[in-house]
Amino acid sequence: MLHLTDVSYRYRAAPSLAVDCVSLQLKRGEIFGLLGPNGAGKTTLMALISGLRKPQQGTIQRAPEVAARGGFALVPQEYAFYPMLTCRENLDFFGGVLGLKGVVRRSRIDAAIASTGLEQVAGKRASECSGGLKRRLNLAIGLVGDPQLLLLDEPTVGVDPQSRAFLLQVVQTLRAQGKTIVYASHYMEEVQQVGDRVAIIDHGRLLCCGTLDELLTQTQVRLSVRAQRVPEAELHARLVAECGLDTAVDEAGWLSFVVPKGKAVEDVLRDLRAQGLQITSFQYGCRHLEDVFLKLTHRHLRD
Amino acid sequence: MSVLFSVIKKELRAMSRDVHGLLVLFVMPAAFILIMSMALRDSFKLSVAENVRWQYWDEDHSESSAAFLKNLPAPGGRVGLRDRSDLDRALAADLIQVGLVVEKGFGKALVETKNDRAFVTVWAEPGTPPALIGAFRAEVARALSLERIAALVDSLEDAPDELLAVKKLSDDKFMDLKFRRDREGMGELTSVQQSVPAWLVFAMFFVVIPLSTIFIAEKQQGTLSRLRSLRVSTATLLAGKVVPFYCVNLVQTALMLLVGRFVVPLLGGDALSLDIDWLALWVVASAVSLAAIGFAMAVAAIAKTTEQATTVGGVANILFGALGGVMVPKLVMPAAMQAATLLSPMAWGLNGFIDVFVRGAHLGSLILPIGLLLGFAAICLIVASWRIRQPE
Numbered sequence: 001m002l003h004l005t006d007v008s009y010r011y012r013a014a015p016s017l018a019v020d021c022v023s024l025q026l027k028r029g030e031i032f033g034l035l036g037p038n039g040a041g042k043t044t045l046m047a048l049i050s051g052l053r054k055p056q057q058g059t060i061q062r063a064p065e066v067a068a069r070g071g072f073a074l075v076p077q078e079y080a081f082y083p084m085l086t087c088r089e090n091l092d093f094f095g096g097v098l099g100l101k102g103v104v105r106r107s108r109i110d111a112a113i114a115s116t117g118l119e120q121v122a123g124k125r126a127s128e129c130s131g132g133l134k135r136r137l138n139l140a141i142g143l144v145g146d147p148q149l150l151l152l153d154e155p156t157v158g159v160d161p162q163s164r165a166f167l168l169q170v171v172q173t174l175r176a177q178g179k180t181i182v183y184a185s186h187y188m189e190e191v192q193q194v195g196d197r198v199a200i201i202d203h204g205r206l207l208c209c210g211t212l213d214e215l216l217t218q219t220q221v222r223l224s225v226r227a228q229r230v231p232e233a234e235l236h237a238r239l240v241a242e243c244g245l246d247t248a249v250d251e252a253g254w255l256s257f258v259v260p261k262g263k264a265v266e267d268v269l270r271d272l273r274a275q276g277l278q279i280t281s282f283q284y285g286c287r288h289l290e291d292v293f294l295k296l297t298h299r300h301l302r303d
Numbered sequence: 304m305s306v307l308f309s310v311i312k313k314e315l316r317a318m319s320r321d322v323h324g325l326l327v328l329f330v331m332p333a334a335f336i337l338i339m340s341m342a343l344r345d346s347f348k349l350s351v352a353e354n355v356r357w358q359y360w361d362e363d364h365s366e367s368s369a370a371f372l373k374n375l376p377a378p379g380g381r382v383g384l385r386d387r388s389d390l391d392r393a394l395a396a397d398l399i400q401v402g403l404v405v406e407k408g409f410g411k412a413l414v415e416t417k418n419d420r421a422f423v424t425v426w427a428e429p430g431t432p433p434a435l436i437g438a439f440r441a442e443v444a445r446a447l448s449l450e451r452i453a454a455l456v457d458s459l460e461d462a463p464d465e466l467l468a469v470k471k472l473s474d475d476k477f478m479d480l481k482f483r484r485d486r487e488g489m490g491e492l493t494s495v496q497q498s499v500p501a502w503l504v505f506a507m508f509f510v511v512i513p514l515s516t517i518f519i520a521e522k523q524q525g526t527l528s529r530l531r532s533l534r535v536s537t538a539t540l541l542a543g544k545v546v547p548f549y550c551v552n553l554v555q556t557a558l559m560l561l562v563g564r565f566v567v568p569l570l571g572g573d574a575l576s577l578d579i580d581w582l583a584l585w586v587v588a589s590a591v592s593l594a595a596i597g598f599a600m601a602v603a604a605i606a607k608t609t610e611q612a613t614t615v616g617g618v619a620n621i622l623f624g625a626l627g628g629v630m631v632p633k634l635v636m637p638a639a640m641q642a643a644t645l646l647s648p649m650a651w652g653l654n655g656f657i658d659v660f661v662r663g664a665h666l667g668s669l670i671l672p673i674g675l676l677l678g679f680a681a682i683c684l685i686v687a688s689w690r691i692r693q694p695e
Contacts, residue, residue, distance in 0.1 A: 050532040053694050074532040078525035082313065084320040089313075096309025097533055125320075141529070 002026040007058035018044040020204035033195025034184040041204035042184040050074040070145035077154035083127035116140040132163025188289040225282040310543030324513040332506030343494035352438040357401040365410035374446035402426040413454035493573035499563035500656030508595040511616035515603035552592035590676035591652035597683030604690035623649040
């Protein structure tokens, strides 16, 4: 469906490449997760795929159904619509820009509204919608042309958990309808949840690419604990120094780390309690993309 | 074509929701036209002496003094003071600008070949414009000349009839004043013929504010990138701006003509004469509109932020206006400044409009201003097009 070979791009006056010799191949009907921290090169890669920028090196080959007008849609991370127009008027405008007419246009608009659950606010000005609804409208505009390939760039930034869950559900429904999706995000939980294959990008370079299982088998098994209080920096330092535990706290408040070789889980839990951590629950055996990222870059995703 | 239609429809919808932006485009020039038409009304009158507020004190009370005073311009009627001391009070209170005193012995002195003292004194309030005082003084000198000639003829015994006819010089139509115009039957020159085109051109160029605000928002919100990813061409993007704002400019033109024609007279000003070549007016308005939109697009495409665009666009407009004869009419500028007005695209538009409104120009004689405006528009649109194609 899409084939990138050794694609590179450098912004004017930038010291390094924004996209550095990236090669990847997209398969029909998959969700391809593109994971990387802010500034990793995800948006530039999306711009190259969508044709907004031309690669200075390498080639991008698109299947005929993608290369055709309306064959793909870029859903940028900004609210790329007109705030003074209503949601329906925005969809009508972008439908018109795609050359859709009459009944086809109206049915596509209705379908996009239904897919993204915008029925109640279709006649409302976009500027008056909540952040979550704006994200849905942003996605709906991408759907109005019924594209084969959707490029979603950070589609859930700044939305509440409920809207995020809804958007992820929409993305999975779209996959079930046979759409191919590139899902770029710096939220590893999302990429892990929806991605059939995942690529990790940092400093413009693709560090790895594969199915979730392929990537996770590269990582060590982790122990995650939840305490009554989120541990402070001082405790982290003590855990590293005295127990040899390189810990990290995720957004949900879980303290997560690799169990050192030769040490039993029970011993580690005892060490934690000895350091004053009041454990309320724990998980053992879970693997995270965060670990893959940590292994490849030697830093955490949110650093 | 349907893509362009969608872009135009969206732009018109977006504009219609920005009531404040539209109000600025229509109310601002209308207000300026009203204010400036009234403020400049008297400056465009040929007989400025008629505008002088004056009263007189006649100590001579002779037939000659009465005839002399009758020959002075006074559209509202001549007013004599009750007492000589009232003259000083009226001048000090700025009730009058000029006080005219006719001294005793005026009638007899008219035929004297040499007078050791003045028999007519023009008292002026110091704040009165020198042009008004000079014009009134010229009228006094004219009336005096007529009265002295009449008195000299009267003093002659057995004067022939031809010489007696000289006494009626005040009714003489020896000289006439005419304006060369391309169109017959046009009305007098009025301030509204200057202020309507001037502030119309200014307002048309002010589309730089709403146009650049919308365009930069599109750039910053990623809408422009989205449109480009949907393969909307640069030409369509530009045309999508040009057509709606061209419509706005034409509506501005129509409304400002109506203001000049019907609203200014309600405030006591002159009505705008619309005995003009309408085709020429439409072509000039279109050329000004394209120049204004081209300039606005260039500013919008080059500026990175709305603040940059509104500052650069606003300041440039004010400079164009000041230099181009919008704020101060070109006809009152010294020769060097009049030549400098040609640096401003607003002056090209204003010259075109004034040719239509004042000189009754037809299309054939408007090639230069129209050519300059269209050339300016083309350069600006090429710059805008080039800049839009550049990746950010």
